[in-house]
Amino acid sequence: MEEIGFLGMGIMGKAMSMNLLRHGFKLTVWNRTLSRCDELVEHGATIGESPAAVVKKCKYTIGMLSDPAAALSVAFDKDGVLEQMGPGKGYIDMSTVDAETSSKISEAITSKGGYYLEAPVSGSKKPAEDGQLVILAAGEKALYEEILPAFDVLGKKSFFLGPVGNGAKMKLVVNMIMGSMMNAFSEGLVLADKSGLNSQTLLDVLDLGAIANPMFKLKGPSMIQSSYSPAFPLKHQQKDMRLALALGDENAVPMPVAAAANEAFKKARSMGLGDLDFSAVHETLKDSKS
Ligand SMILES: NC(=O)C1=CN([C@@H]2O[C@H](COP(=O)(O)OP(=O)(O)OC[C@H]3O[C@@H](n4cnc5c(N)ncnc54)[C@H](OP(=O)(O)O)[C@@H]3O)[C@@H](O)[C@H]2O)C=CC1
Numbered sequence: 001m002e003e004i005g006f007l008g009m010g011i012m013g014k015a016m017s018m019n020l021l022r023h024g025f026k027l028t029v030w031n032r033t034l035s036r037c038d039e040l041v042e043h044g045a046t047i048g049e050s051p052a053a054v055v056k057k058c059k060y061t062i063g064m065l066s067d068p069a070a071a072l073s074v075a076f077d078k079d080g081v082l083e084q085m086g087p088g089k090g091y092i093d094m095s096t097v098d099a100e101t102s103s104k105i106s107e108a109i110t111s112k113g114g115y116y117l118e119a120p121v122s123g124s125k126k127p128a129e130d131g132q133l134v135i136l137a138a139g140e141k142a143l144y145e146e147i148l149p150a151f152d153v154l155g156k157k158s159f160f161l162g163p164v165g166n167g168a169k170m171k172l173v174v175n176m177i178m179g180s181m182m183n184a185f186s187e188g189l190v191l192a193d194k195s196g197l198n199s200q201t202l203l204d205v206l207d208l209g210a211i212a213n214p215m216f217k218l219k220g221p222s223m224i225q226s227s228y229s230p231a232f233p234l235k236h237q238q239k240d241m242r243l244a245l246a247l248g249d250e251n252a253v254p255m256p257v258a259a260a261a262n263e264a265f266k267k268a269r270s271m272g273l274g275d276l277d278f279s280a281v282h283e284t285l286k287d288s289k290s
């Protein structure tokens with residue numbers, strides 16, 4: 001396959017790029033903080049000096065950026081993606097953003113004659129390293145088909161969900177459920193502990209029943225140890241709750257559980273926990289006195 005450009009070497013972008021390099025893809029990478037590209041260069045990637053320079057060099061460019069503001073900035077600002085976008089080139093934005101942001105980028109790319117695909121992912125740092133993501137693509141079907149060899153390396157399954165916006169919405173629904181679950185789980189861990197029960201026994205009981213799931217199994221042991229090394233930063237989970245609640249507003253869908261979960265993530269951010277793993281929301285519950 002042709003050389004691919006990759007913009008954004010955060011937790012996910014770096015893991016995904018390393019995986020593509022391991023599978024023989026040629027990559028040109030860019031990150032706002034340049035030093036985060038060093039490890040990729042050691043493994044064979046080339047550095048592009050700006051998003052525009054990457055797009056100029058590569059037929060396909062992937063973006064994996066923190067939030068709507070970052071995705072818009074990388075696309076629209078000086079030396080951004082749009083400056084070099086043109087016929088025959090494709091931009092695949094894999095960041096988690098809202099449908100409106102994705103549509104704005106899509107319209108700008110297509111007005112320059114380029115192709116656009118949104119492709120947010122389910123799965124975190126480890127699945128990104130292992131090529132086990134779930135890819136939620138929407139937009140230009142032809143671009144989806146052309147980029148599938150890369151998606152097959154990055155993910156265990158790709159969905160094509162139709163027009164731009166559907167991938168973004170699906171991702172927000174999934175993360176809204178995940179954020180609500182994480183809060184219920186945290187409350188359960190604290191309730192068990194304060195009631196004199198053994199936390200590990202609670203994890204064992206949960207794992208054998210109808211609500212067993214990979215997230216409780218993966219995060220539970222470290223949460224018991226109050227250890228929150230970031231795989232999915234809490235500030236991004238709160239961004240996703242906020243965007244999902246806005247989607248609920250648009251569609252007049254009452255979401256009292258998600259709204260409460262969002263408040264807990266906001267509280268965690270106010271406690272300075274935004275850069276820790278989203279499971280650190282557990283800490284917001286621990287100061288209750290009997
Ligand atoms: N971590 C996870 O488990 C998952 C994350 N996601 C989503 O993927 C995206 C990336 O997440 P993740 O890698 O964890 O996040 P990180 O916070 O680790 O990385 C964010 C990236 O965005 C860049 N960035 C932020 N603001 C700007 C800006 N204004 N201009 C240019 N670049 C900018 C950062 O650059 P710099 O290094 O210079 O700060 C960095 O490369 C997010 O949308 C997140 O919600 C989706 C699935 C799982």
Ligand SMILES: O=CCCC(=O)O
Nearest residue numbers: 096122123124175232
């Ligand atoms: O957006 C982050 C998702 C994290 C996960 O699916 O484990």
